[in-house]
Amino acid sequence: MNDDNRAAEIAEVLRRRAETMAVGDRLPGVRQLSREFAASAATVSAALARLAALGLLRAEPGRGTFVAGRRSSPDPDYSWQSPALGRARVDPRRAGRLGAHGGAEDIQLSWGYTAAELQPAEALRAQASRAARGARAWSMVPVAGLPDLRRVLAADYGAEPGDVLVVPGGQQALVFVLRTLADPGDTVITESPTYPGMVLAAQAAGLALAAVPADLDGIRPDLLADVLERTRARVVYLQPGCANPTGAVLSAERRARVLALAAEHGAFVVEDDWARHLGLDGPPPPPLLTEDPHGHVLAIATLTKVVAPGLRIAAVVARGPAGERLRTARIAEDMCVPALLQETALGLLTSPAWPRHLKLLRSRLAERRDAMVGHLHAHGAQLRLTHSPRGGIHLWVRLPESIDTGGLAVAAQAAGVLVGDGAHFFVDEPPAPYVRLSYSAASEPQIAEGVRRLAGLVAERSASFP
Missing domain, CATH: 3.90.1150.10 (Aspartate Aminotransferase, domain 1)
Known part of the structure; x- marks a missing residue:
């Protein structure tokens, strides 16, 4: 048994003992406990530290270790918070x-x-282990992401690596993009039915929602044109490849019409490309972004769906001033996606296991x-x-x-x-x-x-x- 397991075992015995004692009672000293448990002073001290961290014991230098207890206090009154918070944005x-x-x-x-x-567990473990031993595992990396990972992620979109921004998961990417492209109170247009996480992302950003019906060929451009004209919205959210929940694929004719409407109204199209790797009866259509030379389309790609829920790696592909604004805004979010996750993803994507x-x-x-x-x-x-x-x-x-x-x-x-x-x-x-x-x-x-x-x-x- 290693020292950590032994410390955990001693901590459990002492926890049960402390439960039978009164608050303020003193435990035996480390030397006495070391003799009792036939363990080193370091192991006993580690066990006591665990219980102190949980608030069960209180160490007083020079006096000893005592059973801790919560101070009695009146029932909390949180009623003031509701008027201070105001109306909840997220349903x-x-x-x-x-x-x-x-x-x-x-x-x-x-x-x-x-x-x-269905997850590549062995490959993930191998890549994570290799990444953890690397020199960059625990260091800061560029805010936009590792250059090599951005290069790999850009390939599916025919984009430049500099157009790619690595973010911690598709949902975070969606929240970040909507909050950066639109101001609170603006309207974002979505196909309907749509991914509920998009609704939550818009609510969290303080945006109004306008829905445009979709069928099995995707969003209806005739109705989209009407809503763009009425709302003056600058952002449209779509899932052209395989919509959640319907599985609809935006038809070639409608793809062209959506791009024309975006150009006509000066709007951005946020392409949620979550199912890029999940074509079951052949490959999905190419990303809508590849048909847009003028930067109206921003694509969101994610590895989480196709690999594992814990691999929170996604990318935003954006060009022009919009891409620059997104890359600048990232510094205010979380500085960077942890290098260990990025190195793991890069290793997986470039390995024969992928x-x-x-x-x-x-x-x-x-x-x-x-x-x-x-x-x-x-x-x-x-x-x-x-x-x-x-x-x-x-x-x-x-x-x-x-x-x-x-x-x-x-x-x-x-x-x-x-x-x-x-x-x-x-x-x-x-x-x-x-x-x-x-x-x-x-x-x-x-x-x-x-x-x-x-x-x-x-x-x-x-x-x-x-």
Whole structure:
């Protein structure tokens, strides 16, 4: 047993002993405890330090170590905070559901990341270990990111490395871009339904939201033109490659029209390219940014979705004065993404393990998608699939008109199944009841059981509707 484990063992014994003593009682000295536990003075001191750090003991130099206790105080009164804080910007219901992890016993059909067995764990461990031994592991790196990592990330977009800004995850990238491009009170336009995290990011930045309906060919340019004219918005948020939650892909004709509208109105298009590596039936269309020579499009790319939730590495690709403003603003955020994470990501992206991981991941995700599609078809009366997407990790499912999606999501969670409440994917009132089901975090047997339970709940609620 090493010294750390021995110190933890002694700390646990002393913790239980302290619980039987009164506040202010003195513990035996280090020498006496060393004899009692047959341990070195350093090990005993480490155990006492652990308990002191937890506030369970109080060390007084020259006097000894005593059992600590909290001072009695009146019940706190936080009522003053509500008027001081003002109205909350971020919708707590939407935020709470978006961040719901569930427990080990739950069937996870709502999680926007991949299951542990689909992550390149061995390759990540090898690269992280190598990075931790490197000279730059714990040093400051350029605010915009490691030059070599920026070069690799730029390749997918035909961009210059200087156009790339490394940020800690796609959600942070989205918050940062919206807050930098727009001022509080401005309007940002989004396709609808849309990624709930975008709504939260806009709310956190104090922005108003205007929704434009989208179908399976993406946002409708005719309606986008009307909203741009009415709101004078300078920012439009889109997912052209594989929209969350619908899986829609912006058609070639609409891509050209969106770029023309951006140029006509002097607007930025924030391209959320989260599914760049998740084309399951062939590669996704090229980034919208590659068709825009004048800097209207800013792209957000992320490794988190395709690698692991803990690899918080994303990139913002932006050109011209907008790119310069974003790079300047980064210094006010967090100085830089930790070098250890960047070195790990760089090592993975440039290793032979990367293409192998992508090939295996796409194959297994396609299997899970097809399995979920098959189970949904078997319950078509309750769960009607809008279409089978060519990529991504989500399915958009239509429910009978009588279903309250919020109540269904709560009932499903009580039944051990986590699903995405479709109402959270709309800015305004949803036109029909939907749920989003994700196939990336559950095994095929779990998918089958989760769909079965959900269909049963929908059938019960449909039958009880008068």
